[in-house]
Amino acid sequence: MESKKIKDTLLLPRTDLPLKNTNHLETEKKIREKWEERKIYQKVLEKNRNNQPFILHSGPPYANGKLHIGHFLNFIIKDIIVRFQASEGKYTPFLLGWDTHGLPIEHKMIQAHQGQKINLRQVCHDFALSQVQAQKEQLKKLGLFTDYEKYYITLDKEYEAEQIRVFGEMAKKGLVYQGFRPIYWSCGHETALAEAEIEYYEKKDTSLYFKIASPEFSKFFGKKVYFLVWTTQPWTIPVNQLLAVKETARYLLIDCDGEYLIVIEKMVDKLKKWGKTVKIERALEGKDLVLSHDYLHPYSRKGAENRIVKGDEFIQEEEGTGIVHLAPAFGLEDFIIAKRNEELIFGWIECPLEPNGIFNEKIGVPKLVGKHYSEVNSLVIVDLEKRNLIIKKEVISHSYPHDWRDKSPLIYRLTKQWFIKVEATKKELLENIEKVKWYPGWTEEKMKQIIAAREDWCISRQRKWGVPIPILYQNNEPILNSEIIDYVAEIVAERGSDCWFDGSILPLLREKFPNLINEKTFLGQDIMDVWLDSGVSHWCVLKK
Template sequence: MTDSTPAPEARDYRDTVFLPKTDFPMKAGLPQKEPLILAKWLEGNLEGQIREARKDREQFILHDGPPYANGDMHIGHALNHILKDMVVRTQTLKGMDSPYVPGWDCHGLPIEWKVEEQYRKKKLNKDEVPVEEFRAECRAYAQHWVDTQREQLKRLGIGGDWDHPYLTMDFDAEAVIVRELMKFAESNQLYRGAKPVMWSPVEKTALAEAEIEYEDIVSTQIDVAFEIVESPIPELVGAHAVIWTTTPWTIPVNQALAYGPEVEYALYAFRTDAEATYGADENLANAVSEALAEAGWPHEGRPVLLAVELARQFEARCRATLPPIDLNAIGATSLALTLEAAGPTIRGADLAGTIARHPMHALGGFYARPRPFLPGDFVTTDSGTGLVHMSPDHGEDDFDLCKANGIDPVFAVEGDGKYRADWAWLGGQGSVINPKFNAPDGPICTDLREAGALLAASADYMHSYPHSWRSKAKVIYRCTPQWFVPMDKVIDRDTPRCADEANIRAAQGDGETLRQLAMQAIEDTRFVPAKGRNRIGSMVEGRPDWVLSRQRAWGVPITLFVHRKSGQYLIDTAVNDRIVAAVKAGGVDAWSDARAQEYLGDQYDAADYERITDILDVWFDSGCTHAFVLESGKWPALIRRDGSTHSADLYLEGSDQHRGWFQSSLLESCGTRGRAPYKAVLTHGFTMDSKGMKMSKSLGNTISPIDLMRDYGADILRLWALSVDFTEDHRIGKEILAGVADQYRKLRNTFRYLLGALDGFTEDERVTDVAAMPELERYMLSLLAELDAKLARAVDDFDFNSYTRSLADFCNEDLSAFYFDIRKDRLYCDVNPATGYQTAERAAYRTVLDTLFHALVRYAAPVLVFTSEEVWGTRYPEATSVHLLEWPAVDAAWNDANLGTKWAGVRAQREAVTEAIEPYRREKTIRSSLEAEVAIPAPTLDTAALEEVFIVSVARAGDELAVTRTENHKCGRCWRHLPEVETDGSLCNRCDTVLEAE
């Protein structure tokens, strides 16, 4: 054919090639599609089908930690439940019976506080409402949010027994909580005592450590002088011991002073040095001293006792807060204040026997009592004066030291933070957490200044201070009578007084304390990540006795009767059984004065007993959930067939629960069963905004999972949660979600390609002999086996970040960018649609695609719960749910290390070739890699195979990598440029053979 001869019209061969077809759309439309899939699951009782399919299998039980039923699901809830769902679904996929019973915490201050807020808006006082009516409102409020959150979590694709959740406010649950409390009482692991506990004056109740958060605040710091009236060191009598504090409100409850036995002290005195306008004046010093005294600072020349190391800090505080005086009136131009040594150095231990008097001693009574000096190992020289004022009502160290020396609390500060009305100083005033009350010009400092005891006061001390995480108000240490579980008491095991106690003792072993049992249980528990063991271990090792009581209305009561004369609580199994039965029948309202005699029976007179009205710490409620969820029999699927009914395989919550639910569950179970209620504990971090800032409504950076599901769909949110390193704090934001959405799109396209490529696939074309497959197919099966092992290991390690990323990387890098790209030519062209003929190589490829499909849709099912169902249903419209399937049958023997090494080299060469061709593509010298010829140094495959892998016209060996444009003509059917193609548009040998084959 010459250049002047017109080319014949090229034939259109499109009807002779395989063009993938699928109804699976590229656009997901998840917000619209997911609710329809969810409705189908609920209508068909998918959860029941899964339970039936796994009923005879080995069990894996994740016990749900109960969130509070007091608001919409937030991003933390979403992350937590997605992780739990991932655990349950991956264990189910592996063939385990892994039932999930969701639950809610329904008692306690979080809910009571919300109901009180409604009262406050209506200007009503909840204390004027009958307690049963108030509790009913709390119950209704909690139920509303249980129902709301339940629907939101369903929409997130969380599978579980949503029709039968556990609620701590169910009567059955309340009865079990009461029974668990009785076990502590019956085994002598309960006592009533007065100790300082974290107290919220705003919420008027004790708080658990888990309910506290710390924030930086600015407080008033003051230095106060206590006059020494007795001492074995004569020079000290008449001097003033100086204390420093950032809680001025505790001075009215002071009862002693503490010193450090090893601290070095000394007497000092202030000297003022003033200059006259016209030279020195010998009367000037007296004038300055009188002026300072009149201004409320009568301390010049008075000896003060301080730690030597802290004298200069004290001097600076006093100099900075001296009261202003009129220097002109006394003829001075300037004033210098200097602290000078005024006595010998004194070893702290030598202060024993020294006694001071309170600055307000003139009030008499409590304030006239001597204030002894006591040795305190906790006294340091880090800050202050080296002397610490002791208020046993308001500090743990204070309480312990004073108690050891026979000094008892006085309970001067009431539950609302005000001093008792009958208190001699500031009676009826407060609240003690009010900054104005403690300010330098507030009533405390004013009275101390008038008494000549205030040396320095300034509202400028920045420090970390505990707050209630609920009301955000400051809390105080306050000594009140509370109920405690001792951490270090060895239980008397000689004379069990009830069957429960005998069982507890048998479980615990002899001579162990609750702390020892808990520490051993921590050692026996698996923690993911491992650092969780040290975190909870350090907390349990140093924690004080467990405070069980709260002074509120909405909760499980401490169902004890205390003898009015002996102070002993009643232990009688018959009485306890009657109480438990009544609570089971009528809930917490059954605990009332009206029924006291009914419970006590004929053996006891209700007039002789105090009925305790405190309620249990809500952490005790949630700490008992293992008892009424895993042991009650209400959820038969949770009862282990091996007889061990209480130990869960996994607890999974945020890292803050090391001091919360993980710990309360641990202590409750160790105290009643002698071991932890869990075999493993997994913790996750917290979700920050895209800048790494903590989410806060006040900052306006919160992200609602409900909004995200409406805009993106639940599967996008799930993919985000399972892609981040959730064991640490992690981020979410628009840009991050956009990246996740792109990752989802790539995964979806992988499934769309598989569905289209497998159109019409039948078992007749399956290649069963893997050894007979082309090497590339065997390599892909090797990669699949490697992935399978990696994902299985990730499931065992709860490493869902690696699980999800490995799956995504395999789909994107190994399949879409590599395998699919190479084999699309065989898929399209190694078949004759008219006759059904296909090459053995294409049959092998489609066989591998089918194997990949069945593996990948299963792997993806726990992550993309809705999309995987859509994928499965697209290929098998009449089949059951994808979530009834089990882990794919991938032969570990497919994993061939030699193939892996060889093809890693091939892929490296392919990447180099692609990179070398790219400049020619940009210049449009070569429009497609099919137009390129490449020279390869040290090729790893024969040239025909390399041409297919590199998708080029010709590949040959060469000294260096080189690219040229081919002169070969283009096949009209497969578009490859090959030597045997005579003219553009004519057929290559392969296409000619396929079309002629029958």
């Protein structure tokens, strides 16, 4: 009797699959091609078409560079969810999409074509489309349950038109306005930035305690008296317009190593730690300083009355000297206080800094005109030292806002921008958060905190590659008209948004609205924040 091998006595399944997949990439490609050839995704959609829908809207990744692990994690999780819901018999269309406008693409094209005369919007358009195709091929390797021939893209003229219509709806509801105030500004890219485009990193700055002379107190005491002021941005000192104190705080006139200084009471201990000899001469109330005294500006401004005002809500007694120098063009809190005391300011609140960070003649200090603000920083420190106006300086490291793209430090800069009134919709937003199921549960409270703290959204950018803010100007005053905006959307749907930037839309608008638009009317050149492009994707895509 012939002996059998043990394996011959076992009932094992037989398969043509190799024991080892030595060429898994080729195998996966064949599987994908078979799924596409047999149109498995489309057949499942058709089978479940009349069943309960499950719509998972995919927010668009940015079309710039290769996909990374974050993209893969995002799409694989979504794919698992869509496949599961499809297996439950639900109708599950899943549409890919791409975010194609914005500064990263524009910046890359400017660098790639340096010194060349180009149609910037056209090269950005072509590059974005090439990135979409490259990323789509990468996504195919994930085997996503979708139709790769059907996708949305934010540079599509229909999408752009719908985005402009959404803007028009917000305008009709009074949610859009033009504001003149300091906002985060990138001098390198010469544009405004929104909070979502800001990252915080440690930055080294000079902490400066400097003196500002008080003529009134000096006359009264028969000896030169100074206000002691603290700043970490010395370059803003030449554009100082007011000093602010805390009315409810206690201040002291002190003899500090032979100099008379006015500081908040809690500053005395700090001076002693620095090795200063301090003698208290007189106690003062913050309210006694407000509006009753002027000061000698470190950089004399002819005819200016330099006044002291109330700044209680912004002044921390534990930090600084209790006396804050205000440069309204470069600080939001400074601007708020200055607007409240506009009648005391010499001239108008205006910005002496060009978009690229260079000071113009409005700074009022001839030797600083044409200098970059970072250069002015060191010049001011040296100048104040020469005049013996610095009590203490030291380099500190602190958390500071940076541009998320090139990691360069930002500044606040006074400029006119377009905003969406978040405050007007905040109550409704917070109510609707409670109507959503959140996973994990703690994220609901996190979202509430974010919305509650959110300020109005700056949506304008001073760039070329994006959807235009459809505002015309007459005598430099904006025309915010919903009928015009709707008509702009109609034209963009037909021609694309290039018609706004090449000016070819203007004759059509004049013909349609002869009573509103004449030969002196011109088109605004700001584009919408790219986060608005992706932010309206739920409307532009799911509506259809």
